[in-house]
Amino acid sequence: MLENTPVAELKNVGRKTDRIDSVVKLTGEATYVSDMTLPGMLYARVKASPHARARIVSIDTSRAQALSGVRAIVTGEELDYRLGLYVVDKAILAKGEVRHFGEAVAAVAADTLEIAKRAVDLIDVEYEELEPVLHPLEALKEDAPLVHPKLGEYSYMEAAFTPKPGTNVANHTKLRKGDTERAFEACEWTIERTYTNPSVQHVPMETHVAIVQWGHDDEVSIWSSAQSPFTLRNLFCTAFGLSHRNVRVQVPYVGGGFGGKAGIGIEPLVAVLSRKAGGRPVKLTATREEEFSLLPCRSQLTYRIKTGVSKDGKILAQELTMYWDSGAYADYAVNVTRASGYSAGGPYDIPNAKVDAYTIYTNKPFGTAYRGFGHVEFFWGLERHMDLVAEAIGMEPLEFRLLNALKPGSTTLTGEKITANTGNIAKCLQTAADSIGYRALTDQEKAREKATGLKIGKAVVGLHKAPAMPPFTATTVILKMNEDATVTANLSLVDYGQGTYTSIAQIIAERLGFPLERVKIAFESDTDRDPYDWQTVASKGLLLSGNAAILAAEDLLKNAYEVAAQALRANTVDLAHDGERIYVKHHPDSAVTFRQLAIGYAFPDGNSIGGPLVGVGRYIAQGLTHLDKETGQGLPALDWTYGAHGMIVEVDRETGEYNVLKVVSVFDVGKVINPDAVRGQAIGGMLQGLGTAVCEGYIYDRKGHLLNPSFTDNKIPTARDLPFEVEAIAIETPQIDGPYGARGVGEHSMIGVAAALGNAIQHATGAQLTHMPIRYEDVWRALGKKEPVDNWITKSPYGSCRSAPEIQKYDC
């Protein structure tokens, strides 16, 4: 595993290094927001809508108000704030109309959770039920009810998004490359099919939780289980019209996020409760059930792919149409649409492309960022489609992929030129194929088939992803030297499990030439004390913050050298250092220790120079541009991480049940900073991807009630669901502007797993699957050529994510 990583010369980077945060987590000492209580703290509960769409006729809080111990009750009517990352479309509490099942309509803060719960039960809400619009394709119809009739009045980020007032379209992302019409005419084959998947929940083990204290003079303190303290602060200030200096966000240990905690969530609601309760701190902890419907999910997708191929198997043209189900609010879904739009063709060379990606409002819990940022969803369709096309043109699927893979000289959909240092997708595909013995069954596998009666299938899929972020994405790392010449780094990229802090500690140690034990990363993030970071999302953390860390280390050394030069009466150019001291190169005995320099150097007579040593490293993404709104052309990608999964499954052709025997995941990470961390991301993400592929997903009835908002009917993978054998392999094609050549790999492991499963099942049995998750029943239905299950409860397209009649007829 990762044996191909050269570790020569480097002392920290690339070496096996224990996580800097695991001991406190193993002893239970690590404090998460869910563990915190503050003096005088109140507990909040939310009254949630039982309807997908309804007019709020009245809310009577008088019985709740009368309860002893209730300190504040808020309803939507009394609040006049709008929130939104990219489209400002959401109220803190539903106002006038509820737009999805589980939406908050009122909230209570009380002395105890028990009282808060009783109070919520005593709030009477009268609704007038309205017909919800549930399927994005229904929502596109002329006569569909509008989820946001006032869309035209909302403000939005105009450089990147295009909402369509008077419709349910929150954004339309367009991309035009070459001339698809002409190209399709020249094609030998044109193959078209539609792929679907439902909404999915992130399931961080720590649910969303926040404590907010709205103090005097509008000084607001927020403790939140959040991924992005600065974005949270920014959105909070914008919503309430507060100065950034008023609001302090603190993030201690975070029990997982996966994108679900990337933006702003329950904090504004908790804040208004605190304000109304006279400034007492208020805590709201989402229940697991609330996690599914009060908080956002991953968007459902319907993806239509039309591919034109030349006689010799080259893809000449693609028409890619995505219908993203935003749910009731736009949140990150519009940006998922944008990022997926420019990445929609996968790691393949596509000379002519036409992409139309729509974000569509419906009356369902809203979609947000989720590990992979759209790529898990659309790669399901894309990599299934690559197999379909290969089959249709009579080419071996891996050969077809390799023939069309991006290589130096090819251009991406947005017109970016691929170079030798972008990464090597072909090598990822080959390595995955070799590792699973892709081309044939081994004797052992043949014997296994005989013994079990199950049929074995193998598949290899490719993947790519670049961070989805604004061109001006930036970060800072501050490095402070302590009295004993250890260093403490402050940054507000959040390590909510990925292990980035350990990698950054390694990078700092490497650059300073210090042993790792001398480097501390301050774990809690605090917008008052730590420097800015945009967000902890998009697999950009290691690249941007790693570079900032290198610059901070260099700055610290430069500052130390300047003082040392005076102390030693030498030129800085004549100095060098080891872990302990700075010395004159040609008189190594002429030296000062870092200890002597740490807080300022004192001459023997007491005269002192310098002062406490700090290093500052600022880094901003280089050379990125906005995309042209009509053509989608431009430079959006900080880096492209390529990867591939190889999978072996065995399938029971009678029942559709299957076992995943092996998964190998290969990523071109540029440079492995921490082998175990890369492996942890690779395997952890792969299993999360397998959850998406096998069993996870929201199921609604025709009225838009979510029917499986808990672990009882929304299963996630357990230890028993881990494939029998898993392997992670890193390829290292250095990223020129990455720290030590590294690029991000946090999300990629989850991408493409579902398609690998679908393809392997098809190779074993011939089952044609176009919807994930792939339940055993779905395989059985596909094999028996039975109608797929649309919606198990209603047998109606409403509430189902699988299909809508008008697009099914395009199917081949």
Add this chain to the structure above:
Amino acid sequence: MRHITVTINGERYERDVAEHRTLLHFLRDDLGLTGTKEGCGAGECGACTIIMDGRAVNSCLVLAMEADGAALETIEGAAAGGELSVIQQAFHDHHAVQCGYCTPGMVMSATDLLRRNPNPSREEIIDGIEGNFCRCTGYQQIIEAIEAAAGATGTAAGKEADHA
């Protein structure tokens, strides 16, 4: 409210407790022993796993009242004498921790497993931790850590038994 006496990690605690209080909330909210986590409150996820009178249980589905007179082991007691247990050390060495939220429950399940079965097969390890969800790691490094801890069990068993 009723008065109960519980021994936790060898120390006695006496408290008045609400009768509907779960053991999980008693530990976390009444005693401030927040190492034990809540992931679902419904018996599904195992984040709340502790050892009660020698048996691993989901403390979210146990009443504090039921623990009157019982001996409990929680994550706070796992590193006896300030030294990581063999299992904790193995988790550390094998990168079996990411966000850490499942970790306390996972360590308690693993501790219970290795006491019952010092040399578990991979299948038996999976049996022992199937009730503990981990959303981050994909379990592989956890399984490897438990295998390694089992390998070191000659020493582990003695040490574990000491502070049992």
Add this chain to the structure above:
Amino acid sequence: MTRLRGAPEPKAVPLLHEFSYVAHRSLDELLSFLAHHGDETQVFSGGTDLFVNIRAGLAAPRYVADLKSVSDLHEIAFNEREGLSIGACATVNELIANDTVRDRYAVLRTAAEQLATFQLRNRATVVGNIVTASPCGDMTSPLLCLGTDVVLVSVRGERRVPLGEFITGVKTTQIATDEIVTRVIVGTGRIDAAGGYRKLKRIKGHDLGVVAVALIKSMPAVRVAISSAAPTPVLLPEFGADAPVAEIQASAQAAISPIDDVRCTAEYRRFMVDVYIRRLMEEVPA
């Protein structure tokens, strides 16, 4: 305009509804308590169904009565005359660990091992599983195959009811508010029978049974029970040792009435019942 009170609230209760906890030392005390307060009391042993229900707002008792404090309810005992007696507080893991169960009532153990997770089985009881009377209860089908009586007591006396009659519908039983089940008795009639239990789950890990079949060969008879395919687990009429598989399948199809729900369609449930019957007939030794 409709005022919808009965519409499903998003279930989200972070803590238990407030109740009083009672723990009686003796059965008599408990029974006389139930004689007075039975209609506002829920007894429990493992609490793995009860507390989940209270949390979800599906139960709101004023009292919960802990059976574990009553002595004599814990035992798993066997004698050749009566058979296997499983006390109200015997946990599923205790059943799995029991030698007699392993050696002479193997199908029970096979099914028990597939119930929930290890730590949950440390609390969950066999009797609790039966009284919950869920269509998917993993203990019910094998117990039906083996022939089981439920022993109910109250201040009014004791009665013994066959398991098949005890469960009356989805999560309903014959139990009166002042009664408790002290134990179940698995008869000797089908002792030493070879058997199997097949449970369809959505993942490899722990899950409720989407559909399940228990089958024993207690020569000269074959007995089959099916879970999650009707309002209650269903025991089929007994078959002869040489009954063709198709006959058993036809009988099963006539006896079950599965539904479409979030877990599965009725169609697939029916299909899997046939598959499981055939496979169990093949793999269970005569």
